[in-house]
Structures are given as C-alpha cells and as structure tokens.
Amino acid sequence: MCSSGKAQAMLDVLQTQQQQLAQDFEAESAELSLLEAHVVESACDDPGPLLLPHLILPYLRKRLEAEAAQFCAETDARATSHSVVSVARPLDTFQEM
Numbered sequence: 001m002c003s004s005g006k007a008q009a010m011l012d013v014l015q016t017q018q019q020q021l022a023q024d025f026e027a028e029s030a031e032l033s034l035l036e037a038h039v040v041e042s043a044c045d046d047p048g049p050l051l052l053p054h055l056i057l058p059y060l061r062k063r064l065e066a067e068a069a070q071f072c073a074e075t076d077a078r079a080t081s082h083s084v085v086s087v088a089r090p091l092d093t094f095q096e097m
Contacts, residue, residue: 002010
C-alpha cells in the first residue's frame with residue numbers, strides 16, 4: 001500500500017487535525033455555554049426596557065399622530081362649516097352717517 005514514511009506522515013497530519021478539531025470543539029463549547037447563559041438571563045429579565053423604545057413607543061407615536069391628524073381634520077371641517085359670518089354694515093350705511 002504505502003511506505004511507512006508516508007503512513008507516519010499521514011498519521012501526523014491526522015493527529016494534528018484531530019487536536020485542532022478538539023481545540024475548536026472546546027472553544028465552541030465555551031461560546032455555546034456563554035450564549036446559553038445570555039439566553040437564560042434575557043428570558044428572566046423584564047423585556048420592557050428592550051421592547052419599549054424599539055417597538056412599543058413607535059407604535060404608540062404612530063397611533064397618536066393618526067389620531068391627531070384625524071382630530072385636526074375634523075376640527076378644520078367643523079370650522080369651515082360653522083364659519084362666523086360677518087355682520088358688518090354695508091358701505092352705504094356708513095356714507096349716510
């Protein structure tokens with residue numbers, strides 16, 4: 001098959017790769033444990049401070065702006081339909097005085 005020198009070289013390469021994979025696995029396991037701790041911590045925390053500025057406040061602001069626009073439109077419509085009619089005297093009456 002192959003010579004003992006080639007077999008030893010392949011064995012060395014495979015052992016080096018196995019050691020590298022073991023180190024990577026340990027590092028990934030540590031990172032995974034850290035991420036798991038963050039997830040558990042986040043799940044136990046109050047989500048209000050995270051959600052309030054990014055989701056809830058913009059939604060409420062949008063609703064308030066829509067309500068304000070509707071109120072202004074209704075107010076303008078009432079103002080134009082109930083506009084005050086001027087009860088000024090015609091110019092002829094002032095000239096007679």
